[in-house]
Amino acid sequence: MSEEQRAERKPCLKCLLQEIDPEAYERDIQRLLKAMKPGEKVRDEEYERRLSLCKACERLSNATCSACGCYVEIRAAGVRNHCPYKHW
Ligand code: SF4
Numbered sequence: 355m356s357e358e359q360r361a362e363r364k365p366c367l368k369c370l371l372q373e374i375d376p377e378a379y380e381r382d383i384q385r386l387l388k389a390m391k392p393g394e395k396v397r398d399e400e401y402e403r404r405l406s407l408c409k410a411c412e413r414l415s416n417a418t419c420s421a422c423g424c425y426v427e428i429r430a431a432g433v434r435n436h437c438p439y440k441h442w
Contacts, residue, residue, distance in 0.1 A: 379417075383427050396433050404430035404442040411441060 387395075396404070408414050408426040419426050421438045429435050436442065 383425065386428055387431055390431060394433055395431050401431055404437075407437070407441045411439075413439070 405426065408419065408430060413420045414426060417425055417427065419429065419438070422429070
């Protein structure tokens with residue numbers, strides 16, 4: 355599949371994890387992070403701190419927070435976001 359064809363693919367909200375291309379998932383995460391304005395994002399140190407807390411959390415499941423349903427790598431980047439269980 356060409357890069358152009360991949361870019362034209364729309365995300366399917368009903369895909370099973372086993373159907374998701376891990377490289378496409380990573381690209382989508384990076385694309386969404388880059389689309390955030392500088393004032394909307396936390397500093398790198400805070401982002402890494404939040405992710406390390408998520409990684410140690412029992413509610414993290416397949417990159418998703420089972421408490422809020424968010425992809426933690428996106429949620430943790432937002433300056434106005436918080437952990438629903440106040441871990442960060
Ligand atoms: S956002 Fe909070 S509850 Fe969700 S995985 Fe991260 S630390 Fe756990």
